[in-house]
Amino acid sequence: MxxxxxxxxxxxxxxxxxxxxxxxxxxxxxxxxxxxxxxxxxxxxxxxxxxxxxxxxxxxxxxxxxxxxxxxxxxxxxxxxxxxxxxxxxxxxxxxxxxxxxxxxxxxxxxxxxxxxxxxxxxxxxxxxxxxxxxxxxFSMVRPAAQEQLFPELSAREREVLYLMEGGSTNAQIAHKLDLSAKTVANYVTNILNKLQVADREEAMRLVRESKSQP
Structure with missing residues (x-):
């Protein structure tokens, strides 16, 4: 062999x-x-x-x-x-x-x-x-629509940052988990807010929670 x-x-x-x-x-x-x-x-x-x-x-x-x-x-x-x-x-x-x-x-x-x-x-x-x-x-909790189909205006990395935000992670914690700089994470957050057309993190997280509750 x-x-x-x-x-x-x-x-x-x-x-x-x-x-x-x-x-x-x-x-x-x-x-x-x-x-x-x-x-x-x-x-x-x-x-x-x-x-x-x-x-x-x-x-x-x-x-x-x-x-x-x-x-x-x-x-x-x-x-x-x-x-x-x-x-x-x-x-x-x-x-x-x-x-x-x-x-x-x-x-x-x-x-x-x-x-x-x-x-x-x-x-x-x-x-x-x-x-x-x-x-x-x-995966048993994931709905037939995959997460990638949610918020298609975001890049894959932006979706990662968004879901970590919704999970309660701070920018510093996100930077540590994804091995990114704090400045890079801050830029991602800004891009997310702009693309989702929301005013702040709370509103962005609310959108995620609402998307999870949809059948």
Whole structure:
């Protein structure tokens, strides 16, 4: 059996070393490279063409979600498995929209991680059990009209900011969750208010709540 060729992307050397050591005893997995940033991950993806990349989210420089988006856009055959400590809904859904095929937490058991890597390597989508349950719950609540069909005048990123606003997040919290600068978030908020033709955040949030209540 040809082993799955793996690249580990994480800005903590000890974590990368631990994962590489773990995989050294697994005959169907082969670590062919390591990256400490999103920029390095993109370069390795282009040079090595791995089967699976284990991608952290928060890293110095380019974050893992944006790196995922660029890698998958350039080469959809490279499968990204997010391996991180962050399990909030925003991180999960943003990663999926960026093209990740799976999402596993760093505290997962060895067998769960290996199962996820093999599943993603074979083209399946897979999530940690707790995250999978929340995703099922989330999508069971979504009406036939997808969220992307609501507020079509907004960009995908503007909709993300709008839904976080409606959830009670401040600009600073939105900036942290989406790994953006405070100024960038403020610009998004201004654009949202202008496009929705509302006077303030409260009125924008009211529009979101009203859209959710519609059948």
């Amino acid at each position: 040809t082993p799955l060729r793996i690249v580990i992307v994480d800005d903590h050397p000890l974590f990368r070393h631990g994962v590489r050591t773990l995989f050294s005893t697994i005959p169907d997995l082969e670590v062919i490279g390591e990256a400490a940033s999103g920029e390095e991950a993109i370069q390795l993806a282009d040079e090595q063409k791995p089967d699976v990349m284990l991608m952290d989210i928060r890293m110095t420089g380019l974050n893992g979600i944006e790196a995922t988006r660029r890698i998958v856009s350039a080469d959809p055959s490279i499968r990204i498995l997010i391996l991180t400590m962050f399990e909030d809904d925003t991180s999960v859904f943003t990663a999926m929209r960026a093209g990740a095929k799976g999402y596993v937490l760093k505290d997962a058991e060895k067998d769960e991680l290996l199962r996820a890597i093999r599943a993603v390597g074979s083209g399946e989508a897979i999530f940690s059990s707790g995250i999978a349950s929340r995703m099922i719950e989330y």
